[in-house]
Amino acid sequence: MELSDRKKKILQAIIDDYIVSAEPVGSSHILQKYDLGVSSATIRNEMAALEEAGYLEKTHTSSGRVPSYLGYRVYVDQLMKEYRLSIGEINQITSALHKKYIELRRTIENISEIMSVLTDYATIYTTPVSSSLTLNNIKLIPVDNRSFVVIAVVDSGNVKNCTVRTVREYDINVLEKLSNYLNHRFSGASTDKFTPEILEREKELIPVDEMLINPVFDFLCDISGEENDVDLILGGTSNIFKHPEFNNIDRTKEFFNFLKKDNSQMIKSLLSETGDSTSVIIGNENPVLKDKDISLIVSNYSLGGNMKGKLAIIGPTRMDYAKVISTLDYLTGCINELMGDDEGGKNID
Known part of the structure; x- marks a missing residue:
């Protein structure tokens, strides 16, 4: 049903009034409060038409009408006036x-x-x-000569970590150099850049045993794929x-x-x-x-x-x-x- 301008004005007046009062709205009230330029009988007839079309509903306890979901939808999309914050x-x-x-x-x-x-x-x-975390800091911390912890700090201060156990002993000095390199290289980087393809290219630039670098890069890929809670x-x-x-x-x-x-x-x-x-x-x-x-x-x-x-x-x-x-x-x-x-x-x- 296409609403005429008069029906729109009456519907707007009813919803404006109902939002404030929480009371069903009758035709006589609309006539007294709003200058619509029509008679009470006309308002009654238009309200009946709006009810029949599904824009208004009649309560059991009152002769007045209240808006339906459809009425509210038309109000939000077409009728309500812009509210200016004080x-x-x-x-x-x-x-x-x-x-x-x-x-x-x-x-x-x-x-x-x-x-x-x-x-x-x-x-x-x-x-x-x-949707994409930023790596603020990454460190490799030795536990002993067969294991180390990877700690990554991402934006908002979230800390992620994993423990790596190696198949053989490693040089702790090498781990420290790797930690400094990774932090310099990746600090401030978006984690969506940590794809297998990009990290594979990075490995070619780092003369370090794959026993150390592979689990670290796997960890970075895991961070990239995580969903935030x-x-x-x-x-x-x-x-x-x-x-x-x-x-x-x-x-x-x-x-x-x-x-x-x-x-x-x-x-x-x-x-x-x-x-x-x-x-x-x-x-x-x-x-x-x-x-x-x-x-x-x-x-x-x-x-x-x-x-x-x-x-x-x-x-x-x-x-x-x-x-x-x-x-x-x-x-x-x-x-x-x-x-x-x-x-x-x-x-x-």
Whole structure:
């Protein structure tokens, strides 16, 4: 059904009002509050048509209407007005970002908290991961003359290691020279450069027994192939009690069951399916949210280079979509600017 301009104005007025009041909206209320230039009878007829077309729903306890999932979708895609953050909200976000610049994880936690405070909804974020790690440092440490430990420090301070046992004794001085060479050669390099082909060429430049170099290069290849583990962090879940949808104990239980740890992988998958731009998932549009009366708005943040994560707001479908989207976009833009979203990495090929 193609909506006329009048139907769009009435639908927008109903959803705007319902987002604020959480009460079913009647035609007389629309007539009194909004200057639409039509009679009460016309509004009633248009609301009935919108209901029949699936944009509105009628509750059992009131003669008023509430938006359906389809109504919210049209609202988000076509009708809602841009929400402009106030100076106070911008200052709140900016202050939070600058205070927590040094502590990387705490910065994102603080941003999530500010997001929850500003929107009155729950937040979900994933810790930043990199599609390609950067090798900050590599060392070969002798244990005895038949074994040594390889230690690699990658970006964000992650430490990876392995123990190598050799088939015969080796010269510890040779191991030390190899350690210094590898650290000089590979420090600052992106791990996606550690392919068998590139490392095979490197071996030709290093006059060292393959007994030493092969296991080290195998280790570097393993690092290159690793997937980063994403942590899922929740915040502001108590905010749901501010919304009348969750006055019902069964609905509240369902919400918290959805967010429980057992479902973390499912939620991670849902977040990962969203694109590079801000995504809005409304209720039954995704099977994961089916029959839960929940909407999810997801944005992306970057900490520079390949380090990226997801920041999301979850709440009732009766959500202030315009405000949440604007706040999310502003927040993630601030993070990207503050942390420096540029591509880096030493070239070793």
